Amino acid sequence: MAENEKKTERVANFSAGPAVLPEEVLLEAQKDLFSYKGKGLSVLEMSHRSKEFEQIWNDARADIIELLNKYQREKKITIDPKKYRKIPKNYKVLFLQGGGTLQFSAVPLNFNLANSNKPADYVVTGQWSKKACEEAKRFGNVNVVCNTTKTNPPCVNVPPLKEWKLSEDALYLHVCINETVHGVMMHEIPEVKCPIVADFSSCFMSEPIDVSNYCPRRILGKADPKCPIYCDWKTEATTDMYNTPPCFSAYIMGLVFKWLKNTIGGLEKMHELNLKKAKVVYDVVDEDDFYHAPVEKRNRSLMNIRFHLKGGEQMDALFVKEATALGLQNLKGYRDLGGIRVSTYNAQPYENCVKVAKFMRDFRKQHSK
Structure with missing residues (x-):
């Protein structure tokens, strides 16, 4: 196997966008990228007027209606x-x-x-x-x-x-x-x-x-x-x-809807999981004053958790550097605001949130004065 073909472990991607996708969606897309459902052409190549793509388009619309209803x-x-x-x-x-x-x-x-x-x-x-x-x-x-x-x-x-x-x-x-x-x-x-x-x-x-x-x-x-x-x-x-x-975007969107329906079990279950994921991170932030989340608790986002570290920009940068080395990537805050941003969108695995929470506690123990 060539060096660039070796299987690598996926990192914990906390990017605010483009963002993490469900692993099963990526694996399904990987198969269809070369030959969609054994049709001999890529999902990227098929006509948007073809029966195959019309099915993708119509299924996505039907699934979104089912999920919302x-x-x-x-x-x-x-x-x-x-x-x-x-x-x-x-x-x-x-x-x-x-x-x-x-x-x-x-x-x-x-x-x-x-x-x-x-x-x-x-x-x-x-x-x-x-x-x-x-x-x-x-x-x-x-x-x-x-x-x-x-x-x-x-x-x-x-x-x-x-x-x-x-x-x-x-x-x-x-x-x-x-x-x-x-x-x-x-x-x-x-x-x-x-x-x-x-x-x-x-x-x-x-x-x-x-x-x-x-x-x-x-x-x-x-x-x-x-x-x-x-x-x-x-x-x-x-x-x-x-x-x-945007045919490929529509295709991926359709796969995500099916993941929400069949793997997660609907929007109620998704919300429960999102609450759980956000709590894991916010709990660490609220333990003391080493981390500071500026947003009032009643309006904290369940999708984008923003905070700063005691010690200013240098400590923020060190946090990002050490986290990245451990495979916790894209935690740097928005360019105009600085700090840290942990994005916990739907597809962010709960396990990744546990990992970043553990790192936060370890980092605080090592660098707090």
């Missing part, structure tokens, strides 16, 4: 099971390109903010909601409900709902549920008269979601007349694959 009423997690409803029949599941960033433009365009006499309400709790808000201002009137990027220290909580300065007649309310950079998570959604647009980019499928809470009004077909055709949600809703989709 399944909810055990006796288990209250984040949403109130008494109020929980399945995805309404008049809703559409769209697979769109461009990520959350393109939707920063698509949201005000589809609500036709430029031609409305109503403002759009934006809750700013970190980098991504700030970017969404700034983009919306290019199209029309925006009311900033609250802005923690201007507080001291910045972005360490989500202000209590009673402090939100909501508009009386907002066109919509935009929130970012999980701020990956600052490690802030919104665990409570207000009841408002206007549609709610929620950015779940970094915590999607990490727990049950009551989809009916979001955008309950019909908005397809009401976009700004100048809206680019691919930013108009009606385009994809009425034609499905309007242009060539």
Whole structure:
């Protein structure tokens, strides 16, 4: 076996994105990369109009609907099971390109903010909601409900709902549920008269979601007349694959949905595991003042755990260096914030969280004064 073909142990990857994938998904993709289901061509090579890819596309949509619709009423997690409803029949599941960033433009365009006499309400709790808000201002009137990027220290909580300065007649309310950079998570959604647009980019499928809470009004077909055709949600809703989709991404997404269904057992189980993983790390942080997590406990992220070490930047750098040597990789915090960021997304194995927690205790024992 050639040197570069030798089997190597997988590291514990705590990258905030691109991020860890389930091992069984990677192994399945490895097989299909050369010959998809024995068809003799790679999943990367097949036409998006082929029967094989249409099956991938349709299965992914069916699985996401099944996962979001399944909810055990006796288990209250984040949403109130008494109020929980399945995805309404008049809703559409769209697979769109461009990520959350393109939707920063698509949201005000589809609500036709430029031609409305109503403002759009934006809750700013970190980098991504700030970017969404700034983009919306290019199209029309925006009311900033609250802005923690201007507080001291910045972005360490989500202000209590009673402090939100909501508009009386907002066109919509935009929130970012999980701020990956600052490690802030919104665990409570207000009841408002206007549609709610929620950015779940970094915590999607990490727990049950009551989809009916979001955008309950019909908005397809009401976009700004100048809206680019691919930013108009009606385009994809009425034609499905309007242009060539990111086929491999869709394929991987479908495998992840099946992993969530069959291996994890649904979103309730996923949430329970995510709580368990985050607790392992936060428990070490809270044991003394050697580690400091700036985000208030009530808004700590279950996906991105951010903290600093006593001793400043040099100690942070030493922590990352020693962790990397042990196979605990990509723990360095966001470039503008420094510190440490442990990303514990859905696919992050619990065992990896135990490993990083043990390393944190060992490092503290060795370097605390």
